[in-house]
Amino acid sequence: MAERTEERTRDADAQSGSDLGIDIGESESAQTDAAVGESVTDGSTVTDDSTKERGSYFSLRALLFAFGAVGGGMVLGGLIPLVPFTELLGVLLGGFVYGLLASERRYLEIGLAGGISGGATAVFSLLPQLAAGLNGTRLFAIAGGVGLVLALVGHYFGRDLRSGLTKDL
Structure with missing residues:
Protein backbone atom coordinates (compact mmCIF):
# COMPACT_ATOMS: atom_id res chain seq x y z
CA MET A 1 0.00 0.00 0.00
CA LYS A 52 6.24 30.83 -11.03
CA GLU A 53 3.37 33.01 -12.02
CA ARG A 54 0.31 33.10 -9.81
CA GLY A 55 -3.13 32.99 -11.38
CA SER A 56 -4.94 36.28 -11.53
CA TYR A 57 -8.30 37.00 -9.98
CA PHE A 58 -9.83 38.09 -13.28
CA SER A 59 -9.33 36.87 -16.82
CA LEU A 60 -10.88 38.49 -19.88
CA ARG A 61 -10.57 35.23 -21.80
CA ALA A 62 -12.43 33.36 -19.07
CA LEU A 63 -15.10 36.08 -19.07
CA LEU A 64 -15.63 35.62 -22.80
CA PHE A 65 -15.95 31.85 -22.37
CA ALA A 66 -18.36 32.44 -19.47
CA PHE A 67 -20.52 34.68 -21.66
CA GLY A 68 -20.46 31.96 -24.31
CA ALA A 69 -21.52 29.27 -21.85
CA VAL A 70 -24.25 31.39 -20.28
CA GLY A 71 -25.46 32.59 -23.68
CA GLY A 72 -25.57 29.04 -25.00
CA GLY A 73 -27.50 27.91 -21.95
CA MET A 74 -29.94 30.78 -22.36
CA VAL A 75 -30.50 29.87 -26.00
CA LEU A 76 -31.17 26.25 -25.04
CA GLY A 77 -33.45 27.38 -22.22
CA GLY A 78 -35.32 29.70 -24.55
CA LEU A 79 -36.13 26.83 -26.89
CA ILE A 80 -38.61 25.40 -24.38
CA PRO A 81 -42.01 26.74 -25.46
CA LEU A 82 -44.81 28.04 -23.23
CA VAL A 83 -42.80 27.91 -20.01
CA PRO A 84 -41.81 31.30 -18.57
CA PHE A 85 -38.33 32.13 -17.31
CA THR A 86 -36.61 29.19 -18.97
CA GLU A 87 -33.80 31.51 -20.06
CA LEU A 88 -32.87 31.93 -16.41
CA LEU A 89 -32.72 28.15 -16.04
CA GLY A 90 -30.42 28.28 -19.05
CA VAL A 91 -28.12 30.55 -17.02
CA LEU A 92 -27.97 27.79 -14.40
CA LEU A 93 -27.20 25.24 -17.11
CA GLY A 94 -24.50 27.46 -18.65
CA GLY A 95 -22.84 27.97 -15.26
CA PHE A 96 -22.96 24.24 -14.62
CA VAL A 97 -21.35 23.36 -17.93
CA TYR A 98 -18.71 26.07 -17.48
CA GLY A 99 -17.89 24.74 -14.00
CA LEU A 100 -17.70 21.22 -15.36
CA LEU A 101 -15.28 22.15 -18.13
CA ALA A 102 -13.14 24.89 -16.54
CA SER A 103 -9.86 23.87 -14.97
CA GLU A 104 -9.87 26.73 -12.43
CA ARG A 105 -12.44 28.37 -10.21
CA ARG A 106 -13.84 31.38 -12.07
CA TYR A 107 -16.69 32.58 -9.87
CA LEU A 108 -16.12 36.26 -10.67
CA GLU A 109 -16.32 35.77 -14.41
CA ILE A 110 -19.33 33.46 -14.39
CA GLY A 111 -21.16 35.66 -11.89
CA LEU A 112 -20.57 38.74 -14.01
CA ALA A 113 -21.67 36.94 -17.18
CA GLY A 114 -24.78 35.52 -15.50
CA GLY A 115 -25.78 38.84 -13.96
CA ILE A 116 -25.34 40.90 -17.10
CA SER A 117 -26.95 38.30 -19.36
CA GLY A 118 -29.91 37.76 -17.05
CA GLY A 119 -30.55 41.47 -16.63
CA ALA A 120 -30.15 42.28 -20.31
CA THR A 121 -32.45 39.43 -21.35
CA ALA A 122 -35.20 40.59 -18.98
CA VAL A 123 -34.95 44.19 -20.15
CA PHE A 124 -34.88 43.35 -23.85
CA SER A 125 -37.73 40.84 -23.60
CA LEU A 126 -39.95 43.44 -21.90
CA LEU A 127 -39.15 46.47 -24.09
CA PRO A 128 -42.79 47.26 -24.93
CA GLN A 129 -43.71 47.31 -21.24
CA LEU A 130 -40.72 49.56 -20.53
CA ALA A 131 -42.09 52.10 -23.00
CA ALA A 132 -45.43 51.95 -21.17
CA GLY A 133 -43.86 52.91 -17.84
CA LEU A 134 -42.19 49.84 -16.29
CA ASN A 135 -39.03 50.68 -14.34
CA GLY A 136 -36.17 49.19 -16.41
CA THR A 137 -33.46 49.79 -13.82
CA ARG A 138 -35.29 47.86 -11.13
CA LEU A 139 -36.08 45.08 -13.62
CA PHE A 140 -32.42 44.85 -14.67
CA ALA A 141 -31.29 44.72 -11.03
CA ILE A 142 -33.72 41.99 -10.04
CA ALA A 143 -33.15 39.81 -13.10
CA GLY A 144 -29.40 40.45 -12.93
CA GLY A 145 -29.32 39.37 -9.29
CA VAL A 146 -31.24 36.21 -10.07
CA GLY A 147 -28.95 35.50 -13.03
CA LEU A 148 -25.87 36.07 -10.86
CA VAL A 149 -27.06 33.66 -8.17
CA LEU A 150 -28.10 30.99 -10.69
CA ALA A 151 -24.78 31.21 -12.54
CA LEU A 152 -22.81 30.91 -9.30
CA VAL A 153 -24.88 27.96 -8.10
CA GLY A 154 -24.49 26.22 -11.45
CA HIS A 155 -20.74 26.86 -11.46
CA TYR A 156 -20.42 25.50 -7.91
CA PHE A 157 -22.25 22.27 -8.73
CA GLY A 158 -20.33 21.87 -11.99
CA ARG A 159 -17.03 22.20 -10.13
CA ASP A 160 -18.28 19.77 -7.49
CA LEU A 161 -19.15 17.18 -10.13
CA ARG A 162 -15.80 17.73 -11.88
CA SER A 163 -13.87 17.15 -8.66
CA GLY A 164 -15.92 14.03 -7.95
CA LEU A 165 -15.27 12.63 -11.40
CA THR A 166 -11.54 13.30 -11.36
CA LYS A 167 -10.79 12.19 -7.79
CA ASP A 168 -9.02 8.88 -7.27
CA LEU A 169 -10.96 6.26 -5.37
Missing part, protein backbone atom coordinates in the same frame (compact mmCIF):
# COMPACT_ATOMS: atom_id res chain seq x y z
CA ALA A 2 2.81 2.40 0.85
CA GLU A 3 4.57 1.52 -2.40
CA ARG A 4 1.46 2.46 -4.40
CA THR A 5 1.20 5.85 -2.69
CA GLU A 6 4.90 6.50 -3.28
CA GLU A 7 4.53 5.62 -6.98
CA ARG A 8 1.60 8.01 -7.40
CA THR A 9 3.53 10.79 -5.66
CA ARG A 10 6.55 10.29 -7.95
CA ASP A 11 4.30 10.16 -11.03
CA ALA A 12 2.53 13.37 -10.04
CA ASP A 13 5.83 15.17 -9.42
CA ALA A 14 7.24 14.01 -12.73
CA GLN A 15 4.16 15.12 -14.66
CA SER A 16 3.82 18.55 -13.06
CA GLY A 17 7.49 19.55 -13.16
CA SER A 18 7.03 21.10 -9.73
CA ASP A 19 10.26 19.64 -8.36
CA LEU A 20 12.28 22.25 -10.27
CA GLY A 21 9.74 25.07 -10.00
CA ILE A 22 9.60 25.65 -13.75
CA ASP A 23 6.80 26.13 -16.23
CA ILE A 24 5.85 23.26 -18.47
CA GLY A 25 5.79 25.41 -21.61
CA GLU A 26 9.48 26.40 -21.53
CA SER A 27 12.01 24.96 -23.95
CA GLU A 28 14.45 22.28 -22.88
CA SER A 29 17.49 24.58 -22.86
CA ALA A 30 15.68 27.18 -20.79
CA GLN A 31 14.70 24.48 -18.30
CA THR A 32 18.29 23.31 -17.80
CA ASP A 33 19.55 26.89 -17.51
CA ALA A 34 16.82 27.71 -15.01
CA ALA A 35 17.60 24.62 -12.95
CA VAL A 36 21.26 25.59 -12.68
CA GLY A 37 20.53 29.30 -12.21
CA GLU A 38 22.59 30.38 -15.21
CA SER A 39 21.65 33.20 -17.51
CA VAL A 40 19.33 32.55 -20.43
CA THR A 41 20.06 33.64 -24.00
CA ASP A 42 18.71 37.17 -23.51
CA GLY A 43 21.08 37.79 -20.59
CA SER A 44 18.53 37.69 -17.77
CA THR A 45 18.83 35.21 -14.93
CA VAL A 46 15.87 32.90 -14.38
CA THR A 47 15.04 32.07 -10.78
CA ASP A 48 12.26 30.10 -9.16
CA ASP A 49 10.35 33.28 -8.30
CA SER A 50 10.34 34.58 -11.86
CA THR A 51 9.16 31.32 -13.40
Whole structure:
Protein backbone atom coordinates (compact mmCIF):
# COMPACT_ATOMS: atom_id res chain seq x y z
CA MET A 1 0.00 0.00 0.00
CA ALA A 2 2.81 2.40 0.85
CA GLU A 3 4.57 1.52 -2.40
CA ARG A 4 1.46 2.46 -4.40
CA THR A 5 1.20 5.85 -2.69
CA GLU A 6 4.90 6.50 -3.28
CA GLU A 7 4.53 5.62 -6.98
CA ARG A 8 1.60 8.01 -7.40
CA THR A 9 3.53 10.79 -5.66
CA ARG A 10 6.55 10.29 -7.95
CA ASP A 11 4.30 10.16 -11.03
CA ALA A 12 2.53 13.37 -10.04
CA ASP A 13 5.83 15.17 -9.42
CA ALA A 14 7.24 14.01 -12.73
CA GLN A 15 4.16 15.12 -14.66
CA SER A 16 3.82 18.55 -13.06
CA GLY A 17 7.49 19.55 -13.16
CA SER A 18 7.03 21.10 -9.73
CA ASP A 19 10.26 19.64 -8.36
CA LEU A 20 12.28 22.25 -10.27
CA GLY A 21 9.74 25.07 -10.00
CA ILE A 22 9.60 25.65 -13.75
CA ASP A 23 6.80 26.13 -16.23
CA ILE A 24 5.85 23.26 -18.47
CA GLY A 25 5.79 25.41 -21.61
CA GLU A 26 9.48 26.40 -21.53
CA SER A 27 12.01 24.96 -23.95
CA GLU A 28 14.45 22.28 -22.88
CA SER A 29 17.49 24.58 -22.86
CA ALA A 30 15.68 27.18 -20.79
CA GLN A 31 14.70 24.48 -18.30
CA THR A 32 18.29 23.31 -17.80
CA ASP A 33 19.55 26.89 -17.51
CA ALA A 34 16.82 27.71 -15.01
CA ALA A 35 17.60 24.62 -12.95
CA VAL A 36 21.26 25.59 -12.68
CA GLY A 37 20.53 29.30 -12.21
CA GLU A 38 22.59 30.38 -15.21
CA SER A 39 21.65 33.20 -17.51
CA VAL A 40 19.33 32.55 -20.43
CA THR A 41 20.06 33.64 -24.00
CA ASP A 42 18.71 37.17 -23.51
CA GLY A 43 21.08 37.79 -20.59
CA SER A 44 18.53 37.69 -17.77
CA THR A 45 18.83 35.21 -14.93
CA VAL A 46 15.87 32.90 -14.38
CA THR A 47 15.04 32.07 -10.78
CA ASP A 48 12.26 30.10 -9.16
CA ASP A 49 10.35 33.28 -8.30
CA SER A 50 10.34 34.58 -11.86
CA THR A 51 9.16 31.32 -13.40
CA LYS A 52 6.24 30.83 -11.03
CA GLU A 53 3.37 33.01 -12.02
CA ARG A 54 0.31 33.10 -9.81
CA GLY A 55 -3.13 32.99 -11.38
CA SER A 56 -4.94 36.28 -11.53
CA TYR A 57 -8.30 37.00 -9.98
CA PHE A 58 -9.83 38.09 -13.28
CA SER A 59 -9.33 36.87 -16.82
CA LEU A 60 -10.88 38.49 -19.88
CA ARG A 61 -10.57 35.23 -21.80
CA ALA A 62 -12.43 33.36 -19.07
CA LEU A 63 -15.10 36.08 -19.07
CA LEU A 64 -15.63 35.62 -22.80
CA PHE A 65 -15.95 31.85 -22.37
CA ALA A 66 -18.36 32.44 -19.47
CA PHE A 67 -20.52 34.68 -21.66
CA GLY A 68 -20.46 31.96 -24.31
CA ALA A 69 -21.52 29.27 -21.85
CA VAL A 70 -24.25 31.39 -20.28
CA GLY A 71 -25.46 32.59 -23.68
CA GLY A 72 -25.57 29.04 -25.00
CA GLY A 73 -27.50 27.91 -21.95
CA MET A 74 -29.94 30.78 -22.36
CA VAL A 75 -30.50 29.87 -26.00
CA LEU A 76 -31.17 26.25 -25.04
CA GLY A 77 -33.45 27.38 -22.22
CA GLY A 78 -35.32 29.70 -24.55
CA LEU A 79 -36.13 26.83 -26.89
CA ILE A 80 -38.61 25.40 -24.38
CA PRO A 81 -42.01 26.74 -25.46
CA LEU A 82 -44.81 28.04 -23.23
CA VAL A 83 -42.80 27.91 -20.01
CA PRO A 84 -41.81 31.30 -18.57
CA PHE A 85 -38.33 32.13 -17.31
CA THR A 86 -36.61 29.19 -18.97
CA GLU A 87 -33.80 31.51 -20.06
CA LEU A 88 -32.87 31.93 -16.41
CA LEU A 89 -32.72 28.15 -16.04
CA GLY A 90 -30.42 28.28 -19.05
CA VAL A 91 -28.12 30.55 -17.02
CA LEU A 92 -27.97 27.79 -14.40
CA LEU A 93 -27.20 25.24 -17.11
CA GLY A 94 -24.50 27.46 -18.65
CA GLY A 95 -22.84 27.97 -15.26
CA PHE A 96 -22.96 24.24 -14.62
CA VAL A 97 -21.35 23.36 -17.93
CA TYR A 98 -18.71 26.07 -17.48
CA GLY A 99 -17.89 24.74 -14.00
CA LEU A 100 -17.70 21.22 -15.36
CA LEU A 101 -15.28 22.15 -18.13
CA ALA A 102 -13.14 24.89 -16.54
CA SER A 103 -9.86 23.87 -14.97
CA GLU A 104 -9.87 26.73 -12.43
CA ARG A 105 -12.44 28.37 -10.21
CA ARG A 106 -13.84 31.38 -12.07
CA TYR A 107 -16.69 32.58 -9.87
CA LEU A 108 -16.12 36.26 -10.67
CA GLU A 109 -16.32 35.77 -14.41
CA ILE A 110 -19.33 33.46 -14.39
CA GLY A 111 -21.16 35.66 -11.89
CA LEU A 112 -20.57 38.74 -14.01
CA ALA A 113 -21.67 36.94 -17.18
CA GLY A 114 -24.78 35.52 -15.50
CA GLY A 115 -25.78 38.84 -13.96
CA ILE A 116 -25.34 40.90 -17.10
CA SER A 117 -26.95 38.30 -19.36
CA GLY A 118 -29.91 37.76 -17.05
CA GLY A 119 -30.55 41.47 -16.63
CA ALA A 120 -30.15 42.28 -20.31
CA THR A 121 -32.45 39.43 -21.35
CA ALA A 122 -35.20 40.59 -18.98
CA VAL A 123 -34.95 44.19 -20.15
CA PHE A 124 -34.88 43.35 -23.85
CA SER A 125 -37.73 40.84 -23.60
CA LEU A 126 -39.95 43.44 -21.90
CA LEU A 127 -39.15 46.47 -24.09
CA PRO A 128 -42.79 47.26 -24.93
CA GLN A 129 -43.71 47.31 -21.24
CA LEU A 130 -40.72 49.56 -20.53
CA ALA A 131 -42.09 52.10 -23.00
CA ALA A 132 -45.43 51.95 -21.17
CA GLY A 133 -43.86 52.91 -17.84
CA LEU A 134 -42.19 49.84 -16.29
CA ASN A 135 -39.03 50.68 -14.34
CA GLY A 136 -36.17 49.19 -16.41
CA THR A 137 -33.46 49.79 -13.82
CA ARG A 138 -35.29 47.86 -11.13
CA LEU A 139 -36.08 45.08 -13.62
CA PHE A 140 -32.42 44.85 -14.67
CA ALA A 141 -31.29 44.72 -11.03
CA ILE A 142 -33.72 41.99 -10.04
CA ALA A 143 -33.15 39.81 -13.10
CA GLY A 144 -29.40 40.45 -12.93
CA GLY A 145 -29.32 39.37 -9.29
CA VAL A 146 -31.24 36.21 -10.07
CA GLY A 147 -28.95 35.50 -13.03
CA LEU A 148 -25.87 36.07 -10.86
CA VAL A 149 -27.06 33.66 -8.17
CA LEU A 150 -28.10 30.99 -10.69
CA ALA A 151 -24.78 31.21 -12.54
CA LEU A 152 -22.81 30.91 -9.30
CA VAL A 153 -24.88 27.96 -8.10
CA GLY A 154 -24.49 26.22 -11.45
CA HIS A 155 -20.74 26.86 -11.46
CA TYR A 156 -20.42 25.50 -7.91
CA PHE A 157 -22.25 22.27 -8.73
CA GLY A 158 -20.33 21.87 -11.99
CA ARG A 159 -17.03 22.20 -10.13
CA ASP A 160 -18.28 19.77 -7.49
CA LEU A 161 -19.15 17.18 -10.13
CA ARG A 162 -15.80 17.73 -11.88
CA SER A 163 -13.87 17.15 -8.66
CA GLY A 164 -15.92 14.03 -7.95
CA LEU A 165 -15.27 12.63 -11.40
CA THR A 166 -11.54 13.30 -11.36
CA LYS A 167 -10.79 12.19 -7.79
CA ASP A 168 -9.02 8.88 -7.27
CA LEU A 169 -10.96 6.26 -5.37
